[in-house]
Every structure is written in C-alpha cells, then in structure tokens.
Amino acid sequence: MSVVKNRKSAEEAAAQARGSFEDQFRLGNGAAQRGFEQAASLTREQFDRASKTLFKNYEEFSQLSKENIDAFVKSGTIVAKGFEEASKAWMDFTRRSFETSVETAKAVMSCKDLREVVDVQSDYARTSFDSLVNEGSKLSELGVKVANEALEPIQSRINVAVEKILKPAAA
Numbered sequence: 001m002s003v004v005k006n007r008k009s010a011e012e013a014a015a016q017a018r019g020s021f022e023d024q025f026r027l028g029n030g031a032a033q034r035g036f037e038q039a040a041s042l043t044r045e046q047f048d049r050a051s052k053t054l055f056k057n058y059e060e061f062s063q064l065s066k067e068n069i070d071a072f073v074k075s076g077t078i079v080a081k082g083f084e085e086a087s088k089a090w091m092d093f094t095r096r097s098f099e100t101s102v103e104t105a106k107a108v109m110s111c112k113d114l115r116e117v118v119d120v121q122s123d124y125a126r127t128s129f130d131s132l133v134n135e136g137s138k139l140s141e142l143g144v145k146v147a148n149e150a151l152e153p154i155q156s157r158i159n160v161a162v163e164k165i166l167k168p169a170a171a
Helices: 002-109 114-170
Strands: none
Touching: 002 114
C-alpha cells in the first residue's frame, strides 16, 4: 500500500508540477503577448505621430514656398510699375526739353545781335541744367522709393522664415 500510496503521491505531484508549469507557461506567454501588443501599439503610435509631423511639416513648407513665390511676384510687380513710372517721367522730361529747345531755337533766330543770342543761349543752358538736375533728383527719389517698396514683401518673407527657423531652436 505504501508503494501505491507513494505512486499516487508521485502522480499527484507530477500532475501538480505539470499544472504549475502549464500555468507558468500560460502566464509567461500572456505576458509576452501583452508586451508584443504594447510594443506594436507604441510603434504604431510613433509612426502615426511621425507621419502627422512629416505631413504637417510638408504642408508648412509648401505654404511657405507658395507665400515666398507670391512675395517675389508682388516685388516684381512693384519694380515693373516703378520702371513704368520712371519711363513716363523720363519721356515727359524729354518732351519738355525738346519743346524748350525748339522755343530756344526760334528765339535765337529772332535775335538781332550776338549779345541777344548769347543771352538766350545762356538762359537755355541754365534752364536745361536746372531741369536736368531736378529731373535726376526726382528719378533718384523714385528709384529709392521703388527699391524700398519692392524689398518690403521679400523682407517680410525673410522675417517669417527666420522666425520659423528660430522657433524650434528656442523650444
């Protein structure tokens, strides 16, 4: 009986050990599966965040590029209008100078002596020089004005770009 009893005890102990082993295996397997699922979930979340950031950055870059192109177009338009305005001013100056030359030529033709010719010619030279200096100043001012206006859109885009670059560095 003691052999039968010992055999039953050994079988019970083996069954218990097997059950314990199976329980441990199930627990370990469950823990491993939960760990794998967590890792997969975290990887998915990281990928989703990275994708969103990438697409957001791409959209921001696209928008920034579009706005930069718009600024250059606006700047070019300002320069073109400035050239148009300068051309009109120069053509007006040329027309007035020609009219003054014709009037002076008529006045020289009607002079009675050399002294009158010299006086008319001197007045014409002085008036022409003053007019040229005056027109030159106007065109210079116009050039500076157009250059400043044309640089405004570009400068504002540079400021935006610098701000975007410095913003992540400050954070």
